Amino acid sequence: MSLEMKNVSHIYQKGSAKESYALRDICLNVNEGEFLGIAGHTGSGKSTLIQHFNGLLKPSSGEVIVDGVNINGKEAKNRLKALRMQVGVVFQYPEYQLFEETVEQDIAFGPRNLGLSDSEVQQRVVEAMELLKLSKKLRKKSPFDLSGGQKRRIAIAGVLAMKPKYLILDEPAAGLDPKGREEFLELTAELHRQGLTVVMVSHSMDDIARYAQRLVVLEKGSIKLEGTPQQVFAQPDILSEIGLGVPMLTSLLLELHEKGWDVRTDLFHPEDVKREILRELARRERQGGGV
Amino acid sequence: MIKIDHLTHIYHKESTNQEVKALDDVSLTIQDGEHIAVLGHNGCGKSTLAKHLNALLLPTEGTVEVDAVDTANEADLWTIRQSVGMVFQNPDNQLIATTVEEDVAFGPENIGMEPLLIRQRVDEALELVGMTAFKDKEPHLLSGGQKQRVAIAGIIAMRPKYIVFDEPTAMLDPQGRREVMETMQRLNKEEGLTVVNITHFMEEAVLADRVVVMEQGKVILVDTPRVVFSQVDLLKRMQLDVPPITELAALLHKEKNYIAADIMTIEEMVNALCH
Amino acid sequence: MLGDITIGQYYPSDSFLHKLDPRTKIIAILIYMISLFVVNNFYGLLGMLLISILVVMISQIPIKYFFRGLKMILFIVLLTVALQIFMTPGTIVWQWSFLKITEEGIKQAIFMGTRLVLLISITSILTLTTTPIALTDGIEHLLKPFQRIGLPAHELAMMMSIALRFIPTLVEETDKIMKAQAARGANFDSGNIVEKVKALVPLLVPLFLSAFQRADELAIAMEARCYHGGANRTRLKALQYTKRDLFVAGICVCMALLAICSRMI
Incomplete structure (x- = not known):
């Protein structure tokens, strides 16, 4: 079982004068249970890539395959929602997506959209909060009265409550102070230890190097380097050419x-x-x- | 010279109905031409301190003087704000106009400068931050680093003596961070501006003449970066970042005492190892 | 999910119209609009049509680009035409059950349709040839005389220009929030109206909260840059009338006079 991209290309404004490749012939495998790091600059295609994983964007050509099923293909039509929910995506600064009156209701938004029963939704909320080390006392509180770090945890819990198999995090530590960064990087590693397949996207080589088992470097919409952190860092010339450094x-x-x-x-x-x-x-x- | 004398700031937190001491008896003197970095966690009071330097906030107790003018003096408010410019964290939320050059002109327009002089100042400021080629562009089309450079130009155009940077790179990618730091360094070294940089990043603090470490509204350490960063244990206890190279130096120093514990750059480390 | 939305749709060029003072353009267009309603026969309307064709040509805006802007309002024009054709009483030329077309109706429809198209063409020429900032400047200056009776001209202009600055930022943000909620299974485009409105809550709440925060931070940043209202404020680009503006003013007076005369034909 894996999350797979087969020759995925994505073209923006196809057919117009401004036509440009955001992704070009991406072949990528996220194996179940691994911690994959994706590094690249702003504009390298990172965020376009992430949105392909759960079908928010459709490839111009190529296939995105979740556990053997092409999510944009015919056989996925009937269970598209369920398939997409296999892949949880946490975007940058996720705290800005909170909207409900209480923490509990906000985390329940995802599971409710899946059409689960009330008791099941409740159970998922409890589990997700535990996983993110959110105290039970917070359940009835308004998310907007909490600190930035807690808000971010609630947002991640909201994604985890849908029980994805693959969790994709875009810059989970962005904009935090060193203590907060450490906290969220550790949290990411902890979720991986709990059995989730984690893909962490970041422009910080130092952060990725610490946790990722495998590393993909993206540049101008193509995969430039791939391998263990050791293998990738053994190519400092290419990395500094991209401007990522080691x-x-x-x-x-x-x-x-x-x-x-x-x-x-x-x-x-x-x-x-x-x-x-x-x-x-x-x-x-x-x-x-x-x- | 900015003189902060026994500054305490207390504010009333509405959600919990409590009084919070954001700054607690802070004293610090910032010399002309100096580059100072202020390090500390979110909520340690460093942003509150920054807002006192140009009278966006006023002391509950104590005084802040900019070139011997008390910031509490309402008559001098605009002189102080012109003299102490401020660059904020979110690049989007400080650009006001629909084109780059109009934005840079915003400050000078507010202080009633002659249009011809504004033109001259805007051109100079854009040149200084390397954004001349973008002068007719709309701000939302720029990268984060470019937006911050425009924000800096907007301050420069008012010809301030001091620039306070309030976590200017926190929301930027490595490229943007480099652009902003290079600009900051140039303003300090070449243009002689006094720079106060409030930051989490130790790579930035290393560039300063002096580093101020804050915790819970108090200044707990003021010294050169070398002295501050060699106190690896203290910084780690505070959960502040330590440059990896300094951390390594501290580790090696315990084994081989000829390797100094206060090494801050790769070059110094190579020299220490290959002497 | 949201495409490129161009607001203010300025088209950069160096034409005579682009160089004109925004105040002149706004007043000229007001005069044109009034003239458009003064003329009451086909000769007058033809004259107005010729003027607007001339204006489009002078503006150097590619015809394709210009018509793309008009496409958006095609529906309103068709609706007006249809209403006029079928609803005007008079000599019947064609009838099918309750639908009837009258001679007067056809005349009215052509008249109103043309007026509407010309009205919109000429206003879009204004926004196509004037930068948003020049436009707000122009409005601020024109409203200044009303400041004495309590109209906050400067504040209005400042609000408009900040709105223009932040529309693209908020569009981008809306897009981000929509994607984040879609990743949690939110559905924005199916269901009945009640469901659709309900589905907007997860979008609008975060959007408003962040807009308030932006406003807060922006206010502090403006204060830090010595902003204290419109008093004693100067401008980088001060508006200045030139010979060009005088020339256009003359033409406008002629146009208005001709429009009045055309009624006598």
Whole structure:
């Protein structure tokens, strides 16, 4: 089972003089259970791509396949809603989508749209709130009286209450302070540990590097690089050409490597980099050269 | 020189009917030509502090003086606001006019400048932020970084002495962030403007002459970035970001004490390792 | 989900009309409109038609672009024509059950239809050749004399220009919120009217809340940039009458006189 894109292209204003490719021949597989990172600049096609995952946009050519069913095809017609709900999309600054009088009602909006029974809706609300560590006391409160971070959690809970199998988050930590960023990145990782398939879209290489098992770099509507973070960061030239750069400590290792140090250049955690540098320092000491 | 003397700000929160002390006995002097970064969490009072510098807010206790003029002095309000410009977080919510150059002209128009002089100031300001080519464009067609540069130009056109940036890059992508930071640096280094940058990002704070760290309405640390960032443990306890390279330096310093704990750039680290 | 919505639909060019002072254009168009209702026979109407064709030609706006703007109001024109044709009493030329067409009806329909098309053509020429900001400036200046009787001319103009500035931003935002709610299974385009209105709540509440927040932040930003109302305010582009405006004023007077004379034919 997987979320799959087969040769997906998306053309804006097709046939007019302003015709432009937002996506060009994208082939992408999101495997069940993985944590995939998608990196790219504003205008790289990231947001167009996200909207294809749950059928908000239709490809100009190619197919989007959710668990074996083409969501824009004939066989999906009758259960399009259910299929789309397999893929939960949390957009940037999701707190701006809240509208109900109470937290509980807002989270229930999605499940209600699915046509579930009242008791089932209630249960989903409770589960989603637990998953996002929202205290039960908040249920009857107005979402607009809460802090920015809590609002964002409620918005994410609203998407999770539809029980998607695949969760797509666009810049979940955008606009937050360091504490909030940390909180939401950790939350994303926690949801992944709970069994969700997570796709995180971001322009911060440092954030993606920490959590993603696999990384896709998007540039001008095409996939430019793909692989484990290590594999991707091993191509600093291409990354800096795109203007994305590599995590700070990876560039340190690259610089050391250029000076003749025998170090790996695919690490980015301070602890890992420390170990790698100490190992090389020790080797150099043994050889009597260098330090 | 801006002199903040024992400034306390208390406001009344309507939703909970409580008095909140947003600033608690803050004293700080900002010298002419200085670049100061203010770090701290949301709600630590840094934005409230910023709004005191150009009399958008007035002290409950204590005083704020801009070039020896008390901001509480209503007669001097427009002089103070002209002298202390302010760039805000959301690039969309501070552009007023339907074209770039009309927007830059907004400030000078408000202080009743002669049209010919406005023209000259607008052209200069747009040149300085590198947005001349966009002068007839509509603001909503620009990228986030470009919008912020237009907002900066709108301030520059009033020829202020000080510019206060209130989280100007929080909503921008890396490209936009670079554009704004380069502009900020240029204004400070080349044009001699005094810059106060309120931010979460340590990469930005590293560029400042002095860093002010705030927590719960109090200033808890004021020093050069090198001294501030070498206190990795304190910053981590406050859950503030530490530059990864400084974090690494602190880790390495524990093992090999010839590696300084206050390293801030890749270059310094390479030098320390390959001496 | 929402396409490109162009508001104010200004078409940049360097024509004689583009260079004209907005105040002159607004007044000229008012005179044209009045003349259009002064003329009461086909000769007069033909004259007005020729004038507007001439104006379109001078404006240098591509005919295709111009007609695309008119397409939107085609329905209103057809409706007016239909009403006039079928509802005017007089000599019957054709009848089918309760529908009847009269000679007077045909005349009325042609007359009203042409008037309406000309009216809309000429106003769209105004917005096509004038930037929104020049237009609001022009209105502000023309309303200034009424300030003495308490009309807030500056405030009105400022409101208009801020509205123009923020329409595209709010359209973009509407689009974003619609997508976010659609991702939660909201359905904006099916169901009966009651359901459709209900479906708008998840869209309108967030939209209003964010508009209020924007207004709040914008007010602070304006204050920080020394805004304190219209008093002692100068402008980057001060409006100035030139010989061109005098020329157009002369033509307008002639047009009005001819329109009055045409009634005597």
